[in-house]
Amino acid sequence: MSNFKTRILANQEISPGYWRMRIQAPGAVADCRAGQFLMFRVQLSLLPLLRRPFGIFRTGFQPSDVDGLPPVEYLEILYKVVGQGTAMMSELHHGDRVEILGPLGRGFDGGEPGRRKILVGGGIGLVPLYMLAEQLVDGSEVRLLMGGRTRDDIIVVTEFERLGVQTYVSTEDGSLGDRGLVTAVLQQQLDADPDAEVFACGPLPMLEAVYGICRQRQVPLQVSLEALMACGVGACLGCVVKGVGHSETSPRFLCTCKEGPVFRAEQLAW
Ligand code: FES
Structure with missing residues (x-):
């Protein structure tokens, strides 16, 4: 774990209200585990912005802006604008300075060998599942069940597909994928494959429903909790x-x- 000052490489709205931020982060590829998070603070802000937790979406390298220099290592977070702090984040640009503490916390373990892996994401809860999927596709069949209220809540699903993950989308208003709750899709999946195991992240009511479904079928479950x-x-x-x-x-x-x-x-x- 380290506390470091760094800069933003990109900050882009990817769906109404949802943003993707790429941050320069030396060592991120080796250090960050699926399910870990960081604390983020805007540096040099005149407003007293507290540190806020964000799940780490992915890590990687991009070419340097300067010819001849080595690639730049980065991590990415996805966030939803829900208040003053995240609204301020959405106004940050390439080159702005920020302060990061992380990676923090315990992430997912890889689960039990031989079981199909079902990842369940609700809205922005999808974030910690991407690095997990990257890890699991090497040796397991992986499915992603992604749910949201409307199509605007369905983000980055195609990036899971590029990893070889089978994806199932549901929205409460039926604007994308099946109409209904993601937990209904989970029930169908587990009815067809009771030997799977489940990894879930999303709002607490969704996690409670996922827990009830898995408990009834004695299916192993790991959950990533969101907390203040x-x-x-x-x-x-x-x-x-x-x-x-x-x-x-x-x-x-x-x-x-x-x-x-x-x-x-x-x-x-x-
Ligand atoms: Fe302070 Fe967890 S956020 S103890």
Whole structure:
């Protein structure tokens, strides 16, 4: 984990309200694991912008702007504009300075050999699943079930397809893919293949429904939780969730930032 000041290489709106930011990040390709996140802060801002957590979407190299210099290593985040902080982020441009702390947290493990892998993403929850898919396609059949309210919420699915992932899209209003919830697609998939295992990230109601479906069928499940985070390193306890066995007399809390954000379903008190 490191704290470093760096610069933005690109920042682009990819769907209404959804943005993709590429940040120069030496060492990212070797250091970042699927499911990890970073804390992001705009540097030199006059407004007091707190650090905010963002899942790492992908890492890579791009050619240098300057002839003869080696390729530039980067990481990418995807974000949705939901308030003042993310609105400010959307106004940043190539070359603007930012401060990053990361990579942070525990990511996905590769799951159990021999099982088909089903990734379930809800809206911006798709972000941590891309690097997981990159890792899993080498040796497993991987499917992505992507859900959103409307077609605007369905982002970067073609990039999963380029990895060789089979993709299934559903929207609540039927504007793209099947009409309905992504969890209905998950049920169909698991009815056809009860030996699969599931990796999910999205809003909590979706994760609770995914948990219920997987538990009923005794299908292994890993989830990446979204949480409000102030420090990102286990110091403030602002991100805790209840662990399995939690009770008022015997509280068991887990730090989403340090012990997660990825948990095996059986670690959590649902
Ligand atoms: Fe501070 Fe997790 S964000 S402990």
